[in-house]
Each structure stands twice: as structure tokens, then as C-alpha cells.
Amino acid sequence: MKEDVKVKVLIPLLIFIIFLCSRLHGRYHELAPHLVPMDYTNEPDVKIPLALIVSMPELNENPFRNRIVESFSEDGAGNLSFNDFVDMFSVLSETAPRELKAIYAFKIYDFNVDNFLCKEDLEKTLNKLTREELSPEEVTLVCEKAIEEADLDGDSKLSFADFENMITRAPDFLR
Amino acid sequence: MANSVDFNLSPIMELELESLREDDTAQDSMCQLIRVTGTGLESGSPETLEMEVLTTEGRDRMASQMSDVRERADERRLQRSEESMQTDLLVRNRWSAATLRVLSSMPSRSVGQQSRLEIISQCNIRSTQLRRYHRQNQDVSLSSRPRIRGYGIEADSEDVCEEETKRQELVINLQSLSAGDRVRMMRATPLSLAEKTKLRKLAFSDKVGQSLLSSQVPCCSLLKRALYHVLFGCLFILSSLQLWQVALKRLGGRFGTGVLSYFLFLRTLLLFNVFLFLINSLFLVLPQAIHPPLHTPSSHRVTGLELFTGTGYLSNSLMFYGYYTNSTINTSCRPDEATAGTGCGTTSDPHMMAYNIPLAYFFTIGITFFITGIVLVYSMSKSFGRSFRVFKSQGNLAIKVFSSWDFKVSKKMSVRLQSENITTQLKELLSEVNGGEEEKGRLSGMALHLLAWSISLGSTFFCALGIHCFAKHMHLRRLEDAEGEVSLVHEARLLALPGVVSCGNLLLPGLFNLVSWMENYNSPIVRLYVSIFRNLLLKVSILGVLCYHWLGKIAAEPEQHGLQCWESFVGQELYRFLLMDFIFTVLYTVFGEYIWKLFSQGVLRRRRKPVFDIARNVLELIYGQTLTWLGVLFTPLLPAVQIIKLLLLFYMKKSSLLVNCQASRKLWRASQMSTLFISLLCFPSFLGTSVSVIYTMWTIKPSSGCGPFRNLPFMFHSGKQWAQELKSTNPKLAWLNWVHSCLVENPLFLFLMAGVFLMVIYVNTQVLDGQRKIISLLQEQMENEGKDKKFLITRLQAIHEERQRPLSPSSRPQPQGSEV
Numbered sequence A: 001m002k003e004d005v006k007v008k009v010l011i012p013l014l015i016f017i018i019f020l021c022s023r024l025h026g027r028y029h030e031l032a033p034h035l036v037p038m039d040y041t042n043e044p045d046v047k048i049p050l051a052l053i054v055s056m057p058e059l060n061e062n063p064f065r066n067r068i069v070e071s072f073s074e075d076g077a078g079n080l081s082f083n084d085f086v087d088m089f090s091v092l093s094e095t096a097p098r099e100l101k102a103i104y105a106f107k108i109y110d111f112n113v114d115n116f117l118c119k120e121d122l123e124k125t126l127n128k129l130t131r132e133e134l135s136p137e138e139v140t141l142v143c144e145k146a147i148e149e150a151d152l153d154g155d156s157k158l159s160f161a162d163f164e165n166m167i168t169r170a171p172d173f174l175r
Numbered sequence B: 001m002a003n004s005v006d007f008n009l010s011p012i013m014e015l016e017l018e019s020l021r022e023d024d025t026a027q028d029s030m031c032q033l034i035r036v037t038g039t040g041l042e043s044g045s046p047e048t049l050e051m052e053v054l055t056t057e058g059r060d061r062m063a064s065q066m067s068d069v070r071e072r073a074d075e076r077r078l079q080r081s082e083e084s085m086q087t088d089l090l091v092r093n094r095w096s097a098a099t100l101r102v103l104s105s106m107p108s109r110s111v112g113q114q115s116r117l118e119i120i121s122q123c124n125i126r127s128t129q130l131r132r133y134h135r136q137n138q139d140v141s142l143s144s145r146p147r148i149r150g151y152g153i154e155a156d157s158e159d160v161c162e163e164e165t166k167r168q169e170l171v172i173n174l175q176s177l178s179a180g181d182r183v184r185m186m187r188a189t190p191l192s193l194a195e196k197t198k199l200r201k202l203a204f205s206d207k208v209g210q211s212l213l214s215s216q217v218p219c220c221s222l223l224k225r226a227l228y229h230v231l232f233g234c235l236f237i238l239s240s241l242q243l244w245q246v247a248l249k250r251l252g253g254r255f256g257t258g259v260l261s262y263f264l265f266l267r268t269l270l271l272f273n274v275f276l277f278l279i280n281s282l283f284l285v286l287p288q289a290i291h292p293p294l295h296t297p298s299s300h301r302v303t304g305l306e307l308f309t310g311t312g313y314l315s316n317s318l319m320f321y322g323y324y325t326n327s328t329i330n331t332s333c334r335p336d337e338a339t340a341g342t343g344c345g346t347t348s349d350p351h352m353m354a355y356n357i358p359l360a361y362f363f364t365i366g367i368t369f370f371i372t373g374i375v376l377v378y379s380m381s382k383s384f385g386r387s388f389r390v391f392k393s394q395g396n397l398a399i400k401v402f403s404s405w406d407f408k409v410s411k412k413m414s415v416r417l418q419s420e421n422i423t424t425q426l427k428e429l430l431s432e433v434n435g436g437e438e439e440k441g442r443l444s445g446m447a448l449h450l451l452a453w454s455i456s457l458g459s460t461f462f463c464a465l466g467i468h469c470f471a472k473h474m475h476l477r478r479l480e481d482a483e484g485e486v487s488l489v490h491e492a493r494l495l496a497l498p499g500v501v502s503c504g505n506l507l508l509p510g511l512f513n514l515v516s517w518m519e520n521y522n523s524p525i526v527r528l529y530v531s532i533f534r535n536l537l538l539k540v541s542i543l544g545v546l547c548y549h550w551l552g553k554i555a556a557e558p559e560q561h562g563l564q565c566w567e568s569f570v571g572q573e574l575y576r577f578l579l580m581d582f583i584f585t586v587l588y589t590v591f592g593e594y595i596w597k598l599f600s601q602g603v604l605r606r607r608r609k610p611v612f613d614i615a616r617n618v619l620e621l622i623y624g625q626t627l628t629w630l631g632v633l634f635t636p637l638l639p640a641v642q643i644i645k646l647l648l649l650f651y652m653k654k655s656s657l658l659v660n661c662q663a664s665r666k667l668w669r670a671s672q673m674s675t676l677f678i679s680l681l682c683f684p685s686f687l688g689t690s691v692s693v694i695y696t697m698w699t700i701k702p703s704s705g706c707g708p709f710r711n712l713p714f715m716f717h718s719g720k721q722w723a724q725e726l727k728s729t730n731p732k733l734a735w736l737n738w739v740h741s742c743l744v745e746n747p748l749f750l751f752l753m754a755g756v757f758l759m760v761i762y763v764n765t766q767v768l769d770g771q772r773k774i775i776s777l778l779q780e781q782m783e784n785e786g787k788d789k790k791f792l793i794t795r796l797q798a799i800h801e802e803r804q805r806p807l808s809p810s811s812r813p814q815p816q817g818s819e820v
Helices: A004-029 A065-073 A084-093 A098-109 A121-129 A136-150 A162-167 B013-022 B024-040 B056-080 B083-090 B096-102 B118-127 B158-174 B177-187 B194-211 B219-240 B245-254 B257-290 B312-316 B355-385 B397-403 B414-433 B442-483 B488-493 B497-521 B524-554 B566-600 B616-632 B639-661 B668-700 B717-729 B730-745 B748-809
Strands: B328-330 B354-358
Touching: A004 A084, A065 A084, A065 A098, A065 B717, A084 A098, A098 A121, A098 A162, A121 A136, A121 B158, A121 B414, A136 A162, A136 B414, A162 B397, B013 B488, B024 B497, B024 B717, B158 B194, B177 B194, B245 B414, B257 B668, B312 B524, B354 B355, B354 B748, B355 B442, B355 B616, B355 B668, B355 B717, B397 B414, B442 B488, B442 B497, B497 B524, B497 B566, B497 B616, B524 B566, B524 B616, B524 B668, B566 B616, B566 B639, B616 B668, B639 B730, B717 B730
Parallel strands: none
Antiparallel strands: B328 B354
């Protein structure tokens, strides 16, 4: 029955969301106990700044932590409301679908937020990945080769379509 | 790039052009382009002038015409070598506002438009274009919560009503999808959680409301629904209370996904064994335990050694095959009334429940194997689907840059190691790309490989031969011992063969490691595969020799080997092998990892700790599981032993890792490796054991003195007898027998099934080929479209610049590369 199936899907999702949210709310609260109220029934407009969020142990050592938090924030400066916080963890979890992860990965690697991965974005990504241990010539070479390999429409920067096409060829794209 | 743009995005050209027409400047530019293109090219064909209305069909035509035009323009450009001018025009910061406006409304800015039901997703995109924001959003084009999928660029001055209608449209569209697709679509859209919850409520709510309100709902469907709620609620809570979740997170954070995959594999095996154990104990062990058969009391001294050898007190226990009766248990009789041999009397009370032990034994083992096989094949195919790549790519730089970072790693040291790792790999790739591979002396390389392979294969062969001879020798010794009195030493000798086999299993992989280090493979992946193959070959040959011994020699002539009950003996052997394997693993962990770490840090003064060898450990797990599966037929409680072993192994390996080892420097392709492991579990391991179990059941005569099949010529006759009894007692079910004889005993049916399978495989391969071809065609098309786009951009910019120039009369219009 159609109704059965819909109800079957709706209720467990809600249960899961409620369960998830209560755990996440605890984490969110402990990041800034003086800012975040325990009671969210009035939907207060509270945002935690970037510096506090990247102090979480999961993100602390990640070289892309600033970009990750920025790409989930509404204002682009990394201040996350609770909804954004939940969004971030839902996308970073293992159960998020691959397409969603690809979309957000693209955002994270897009440092100048122009919806394209241009050479500068790639250079910054590379430097963060290798902790600047590659020489500048090597960095330039790698970026050029990478763009050459992945750019399909020939505009010497990677659009999302190029990025996604490349990602589908790499089954190790995990997070 | 800091212009705020007010365009409605739409993937369909008509709507886009409508919006373009709203903006006069953009339209002007486009018209200019058309005009100039028409007049600027002398050798342009007349068709190029027909570019007035850009409808979809017209666009295709135009595209082909443009490509014609482009080709000619290309040639001319090359002749004049004005490409530098071209590239200049492509530089973004020289673009004018008009060009930027046009560019920002291109459909490629609407990121990621894949979906399964294309029409509905387009509706989806169209209808969710305008999202409501509570606060002003000035620099929309630079907003970092990017509007992908065409949401992006909106004006805040839109009507609330229009948004509502759009949302309603989307909700209607979502409702027309099936539930599964809807959920998938919702999950994959990058909307914020708040929006998704609202949409979900709207999309699901009215149907739910209807169903609850309607009074025609029968009570059984209500019950079903309630059951589903409870079941799914439990499942979700269970999945969040996953076994060892915290420990796995810690391990993953420190060591990465490679080592994590080993522990996940261990957990999978544990679940398989728990399933086996539950089914066996429920249907087999429990009924027999409640109604124990009569045995002559045997005088065995209870020494501690029995726990290891499985003999003595344990040999007549529930653990082994010999304990089980061959009769039907009647549940109403009490144990003290039981007569010897035939169970509890023969009163045919119609209210009694009769439980036929031999039948239960046969069917339980058969069904557990069947279900395990199905689950294995399913998980293998799922894993394979996740990791399959349509195009093989080697050393792709771009992929390395974007997808080699393991986001699970969170410890500082490990993060630094990962960075170093990636740096090294990128350097290697760069040197490959630049210099090409060196040509080593090919002959010496070949000779080295040949030597290495001959060493490994030879050592495997000799090991197997040695085990064969040793096993024969041990059997002779055992016969001699059995004639004398039973002593502790004689019992301990039973542990000799398992000990030797485990030793071989431990030492030979070390030899293989040494050999492959000597070979010095270029690519670490090839090295890994070679090492896995060699280890696998070793284990398969050892197990093959042992099976031949047990099933081929001992089972065929049990009297020659002095055995009353050969099945119990084989069960005991397998039990001993499993225990010995565990003991040697513990010893290896203590000596191999802990003491080696002390040695290498103290004596050799090396700063690096040893690395966890994932492949070897996983193969050990597979070996242990193979032994368990082989032994289930003879020792129904062997899964319990394996469960205890796996639990202890988990904690031991975890503590050993944390204390002794460090993260590996090699890149571990986790998804491909887990596919490999589960397919190794399925193919050599499970297939081999099911073949041997089927062989045992179908061709080997059970021993006549013990066990549930004692008076039957073959084990499967219990099922056959039952089918025949059924025919006589209950004629309605006679067709079962007919079906059985037709399907299982008729070889034609099996040939037909095999033929059908082969055809299905062939069709799937052809489909895959076709899809590959389509992919390459589409890639070509994309490249062409990209060139078209480049051309259009440069033309636009050129026109715009030309327009600007006449304002300054002093400067002569420079010859544009794409004109003239």
C-alpha cells in the first residue's frame, strides 16, 4: 500500500532525526555553553563563531577545517547556527549519499567561491594537503596537469560537472 | 566579479532566453554578436545568418553552424597566431560587466544536475528556484552557501506568493514520485535540514492524514503499520548502538581507513558467526540438550587438556556430531522414562510434538549455508558495485589531489603522516609524468621475478607435502597410542599437527614478504596483490591437503584408522586447528609486534614502530572462518568458539595496535580492498567449504556407530526418507517429492540453470560495453560543447571591446583575432 510505505519511511526518519539531533545538540551546546541555550523551543537565533567550531576534535587537525565550516554557514564567514551544524554533520557522516558529498566537496575546495575550481583554488588545496612541502614549481605543474586531465569543456578550470566526472572514476572518494 | 545578478536560472534554454531577454544589455550583446558574426565573416556560409531565434532546435542547428564557423575561424586564427589575444580575452578580470552578467547566467553555473527521473528533477529545480531567506543577501553571487542545482541567484524582492506556488509545485512533483525515489531525491539535494523537514512534512503529510482519517482501514493493516514502526524504530536504535563504535572511531582516527577496514571485516565475520550460532543452537542444540540421549557413562579424567584437544569429556558432549541421536524426539516424554537407543518410547499420542533430529540436523546445516551464501553474494555484489570503475585510470593526478585525503583521520601525527604520504606520491607521479619510467635491465628483472615466484610456489608445495606426510605419520602414531593406554602425552600429540600447520601459516608469509622485498616492485598495488595471491595459495593448498586427509582418507576407511566415529574425530580436529590458530595469533601479536617494537626501538634504535600488515591479518581471519564453516557440519557449536575467538582477537589487536604500531605510509585503497576481501571470503573460502560439505553429505557414508545419520547410506537420505514418508502419510504434499526428484536428481535441470546464468552474464557484459561506448561519445560531445562555449565567450568579449573602442577616436580598432 502506498500509505504504508510512506508512513514506513516517514516515522523512522523522524525518529532518527530526533535521536541524532539530541546528541548533536549536546555537542553544539558544549562548544559554547554560555551562548547556546539548552532550550530550543523558541528557535533562538544563535550562531557559534568559526574559531569555536574548528576546535572540535573531529575537525581540529583537518587542513580543510576552515573551508568546511565556511561552506556550511549561511553568511560565508563560518558562523554556524544549529541547523547548519546539523547539516554539516549529516553531510560528513558515512550515510550521506555520494552526490551530496561531491557537491559539498566541490564547495570546500572552491576557495574563492566562484563555483569553479580554478588554478588558484587547486594550488591552495594542494598546499593544504601537502603542508607546503612541494616546491612552487611542482605545485604549478601538478595543478596544470590536474586541470588538463579533468577539464572536459576546455575552459582551463573545473566546473562541477568536470569535478563530478572525475570523482566517479575514483571509488576511494570517501570521507 | 562582484556584481549582483538577478537572473532566474533554468536548465531549459527557452526559459533561459526569456530571462535573457529581460536584460537589455545582454540581449543587445547577443544581437550584436549575431549581426557581427553575420557580417564579419566573408567566407561565412549563408546559414550563419539565420540565427535570430534561439529556440532549442535552432540552438542545435546554430551549434553545428557555430562549430563550422568556429573551425574556419580557428584556422584563420592559427594562421595569424593570435591565440595569445584569444587567451587574453579569456582572462576573467578583463571581462566587462555585460559579459560577466551573461556568463553568470550560463547553465553550467547551476551545478550538479543529475537525477534519475529527469523530467521530475527539472521540475524540482524549476520549482525550488526561489528560496526564502530571512535576511538580506547582497552579494548573492559570492554567497558561500552556494546555490547549486539552480537555486542560486535570487532576488529578495520576489513575492512570497510566488515562492509558495513554487514550493507547492515541488511538493506535488515529489508526491508523484515513488516513496523510495522521493526519499533519495530529498537526501541528495543540498538544501538545509530545516527546509528539507518542511518539504518532507508537506510532501508526506496529506497522504498520511488521509489514511489515518479514513475509517476504511482494516485492523490488520493498522497492526502491520504498528509493527513496521516498532521494527524500524528498533533497527535505527540498534544501528546507532553499533558494536564497538567508539573503539572503531578511535582506531580510524589514528590509523586511517585501511586498518579500519580490517576491523570492520572482523565485525562482519562476527555477525555471520552469531547468525550461525543462533540458528544452530535454536534448532539443533537446544532440542538435543533438553532431551539428552542415553550414553554409556565413560570414565574420563577431567584434565585441563581436554579444552584444547576436544577429546575426553568433551567428545561425548553436545559439541560434537557423535552426541546427536538418530531418532525423533517426542516432547512429552520425560528423560527418566527413556529407554535406551530409541529415545522416548513409541506411544503415538497425537498431541505430542515430534522433532526429528536427523532431519533437523540436515536441514539446519543446509539452510544456514544457503542463507550465508546468499548474504555473502549480495554483500559482495553491493561492494563491487561501489568500487567498480568503468574506466581504468592509472596515476591520475587530479584524482590523487582530490580524493586521496582520508577525512576520518583526526590525530595530529597521523594527519602529518598522511600529508607526507600524499606528497611522496605526488612527487612520484610527477617524476613519472615528466621522465617516464626507467628501463631496468629487463632480463635481470624477469629472472628475479621468476626466481621469486619459484621460491614462493616451491615453498608452498613443500609445505603442503610436508603437512601431508606429517599427518600420515601422526595418524600412525595415534593408532599405536590407541592400542596402549591413554596418557596425557598421547593426548598432547594430537595437538602436534595443528601446531605444525599454524607454524607454517605464520612463517611462510614472512618468507613471501622477504621475497617480494627482494623483487622490488614498482607499484605498491601490484606488490600487494601478489602478496595476497601467494598467501592465499598457501592457505588453499594447506586446507586442500587437510580436507583430502579427512574426507578422502579417514572418512572413506574409518576402521583402518581405528575410529568408531570419524565425524566426531574430524570435528575435534577442526576444533583443535581453530584453537591452535588462535594461540599462534596471540603469540605472534606478543612476539611479532610487541617484542619486535621493543627490539627495534631499543636495540636497532629505529624511530619507526612496526606497521600493521592488513592483508596478512585479513587472510588469517578468512582462514579461521573457513575452518569454522568446514567444521559446522561436524561440530555444531564451533561458531560459538569462533565468536569467542573473534571477540578476544578484536580487543587484543586493538590494544596491540595502539601500543605497538603506527599508521602505514602506503596508500590503502580501502573500497577496492574491502571488495577484494569479501570476494575472497565468498569465492575460495565459502565456495570451497560448501563444496566439501555437499560432497560429505552426498557421497560419504556416515559412521554406523554414532551420530544422527547412523543407519543411513548417505546423509542426505534423511531428507529423502522424510519426503517419501510424507508422500505416504500426506498425499497432498506428494508433489514436493516429485519436485525434488525432478530438480535435484535430474542433471538436465542443472544444465539449464547453468545455461541461463551464462546468458545473463553475457547480456550484462554487452550492456556494460554499450555503456562504455556511450560514455566515450558523451565525453566527446562535452569537449565540443566546451569549445563552443569558449568561442562564444571570446566573441562576446571581442564585440564588447569593439563597441567600446569607437568611443575613443584616437585609438584605431585593433584587429580582433576572431574577426576579419
